[in-house]
Amino acid sequence: MGPRTTLPETIAEVFITDELQRRATSDPDYLREKLALQDLAQQMSDHPSQVLPRLVKLAMDICDAESAGISILEPQSEQFRWFALSGVLASFEGATTPRNNSPCGVCLDCDSPVLMAHPERAYDWIRDAAISVPEVLLVPLRVKGLQSVGTLWIVASQSGHFDAGHARIMTELAAFAGMALRMIQTEERLTQALQQQETLAREMSHRVKNMFAITDSMIRMSSRSAGTKDELASTLSGRLHALASANALVRRSFGDGSDEGVNLHELIERVLRPHNHAKFSIDGPGLSLGEQATNNLALVFHELATNAAKYGALSKDSGSVAVRWLADDTNVHLSWLESGGPLTVPPATLGFGSRLVATTVERIGGKITPDWRPQGLSVQIELPLSALRP
Known part of the structure; x- marks a missing residue:
């Protein structure tokens, strides 16, 4: 017994x-x-x-x-x-x-x-x-x-x-x-696996459509602001690489069955990787991002880093950038703070990159406040948490 x-x-x-x-x-x-x-x-x-x-x-x-x-x-x-x-x-x-x-x-x-x-x-x-x-x-x-x-x-x-x-x-x-x-x-x-495969097929179809739409928009807007074909190729290539990096993170997250989405810290680090790591300080609580937020924020940080490399802190060996964020019950507050670069003066008109950043932030329900301080550009971004979640 x-x-x-x-x-x-x-x-x-x-x-x-x-x-x-x-x-x-x-x-x-x-x-x-x-x-x-x-x-x-x-x-x-x-x-x-x-x-x-x-x-x-x-x-x-x-x-x-x-x-x-x-x-x-x-x-x-x-x-x-x-x-x-x-x-x-x-x-x-x-x-x-x-x-x-x-x-x-x-x-x-x-x-x-x-x-x-x-x-x-x-x-x-x-x-x-x-x-x-x-x-x-x-x-x-x-x-x-x-x-x-x-x-x-x-x-x-x-x-x-x-x-x-x-x-x-x-x-x-x-x-x-x-x-x-x-x-x-x-x-x-087996039923769950078949349902997941069907969901994956729909998700990938949705992502491909989104990717073509974003790419088409970037091509049209970049062509209007570019002075030469070389400038167009360089600008567009950088933006596409930022988008590709973000999409790689989204694809990996979905493929491993995780429900947590892409981590904000990892996204920023990936997008800023082409620049000198020693010049960046990244800090903030763990936040998971959905596909739309991942792609949009990849473009935002790519444009901020590109502008900093051309005109701001990253154009000088002594320059650096601090990226910080905090979250409350409803919003996340992001800060991009440049220092150690050349003397900063407000631009007479906003360039395409700045307009792209503002438009992208507003598209996902946020607001952006740039401050061209003499010691370096400060950008404050407020986004609703609901716009970030997977």
Whole structure:
């Protein structure tokens, strides 16, 4: 019957598993059992999701019980949840019972069939539910490759009912239940995989459309501000590389199944990588970005870094840039602060890069405030958190 487990005294009083061997066993009806198992095997092949209810009713019928069910352990909550209940306890379908304070928990601890008489004497939650259980026979439910994941149990209408023959039948049925659970889980995983593939296809189609739209906009706007074809090629190439870096992060995040999105710190570091790392200081709390925010912020920081390299702090060996951000319940506040560069004067007119930054920030619901201080450009950006999230 497997290893014995030391039980608390109150539980020991209702724990009568030894009675299974002492009681007389009726002659087994092997033909009936064989036909029943064949029926279950057919059900498992054709309709695996229907096997467990059929199996529970079969256990109740063969063992002449008044109720039966399956309890599956939910590891995160350390509770058993009742499934496929049949008989007088069918109304408790979906109910939960505690792992460490239930007959099912004792059965898993013993890892063998367990018989209890009137367990409501030891478990308050059974008594509080006004359930009378003259006898309950439980057997472990195992899934191949895993430890016991629950129990199959049957309840008798009177004491002295169950014997070793019933325990044998229940153990065989529990083996079928374990196989059925494995098939159901496999089918669910396959369905989820197909749904993920379909989602991936839609997502990639959406991203390709967005990428073409952004690229088309950059080409048209860059061509209007460029003085020569070389200037157009250089400007457009830099912007496309920033966009490609951002898109690579988005693709990696989606591909590894993560729901956290792209990290803001990583995005900024990636976009600023072509410039001298020693000139940058990046600091702020962890924030996850969705695809749209990732692409837009990549362009914003690329333009800020490009302007700093042409006219600001990054154009001098002594220059540096500090990127900081803080978040409250509704917004994130970003700061781009240049220092150590040439004397800064406000421009007579905004160049394309500055207009692109402002337009991009406003497009995702934010606002931007530049300050051309003599000691270096300061840019304050406020964005709603809702515009950043994946």
